[in-house]
Amino acid sequence: MTDALIDQLKRHEGLVLHAYTDHLGFWTIGYGRLIDERRGGGLSAQEAELLLCNDVQRVTAAVERRLPWVRGLSEPRRQALCNMAFQMGVAGLLGFRNMLSAMQKGRFDLAAREALDSRWAKQTPTRAEEVAGMIRDG
Structure with missing residues (x-):
């Protein structure tokens, strides 16, 4: 080429x-x-993987920029927040004020309950259960 x-x-x-x-x-x-x-158009699995990796880097940076305290969380808890932001955008994640406040205070059981007490959890229950478990158990 x-x-x-x-x-x-x-x-x-x-x-x-x-x-x-x-x-x-x-x-x-x-x-x-x-x-x-x-x-006959589309993406290859390799191209989709590249897009996903770029998106994960972008979302992770945005979450850490808006919520700098997440850097002090365990890896599974940071992943949980980035997973949510990937799905609903950082603005959507920031709407979980009670959950984020509980996480910032180290009240992870409460944060998990707050995550599950949401329209998001009703719309994507399997994903929400897994993510809430990551928040709770770290």
């Missing part, structure tokens, strides 16, 4: 950093990457 070809494709395709429909109505991302399965 030559740099010239890459430069040419960047110019011709343009960069779009979200999913969009191309001129034929098919879902596309990035530099004209077809992801619409109706036309």
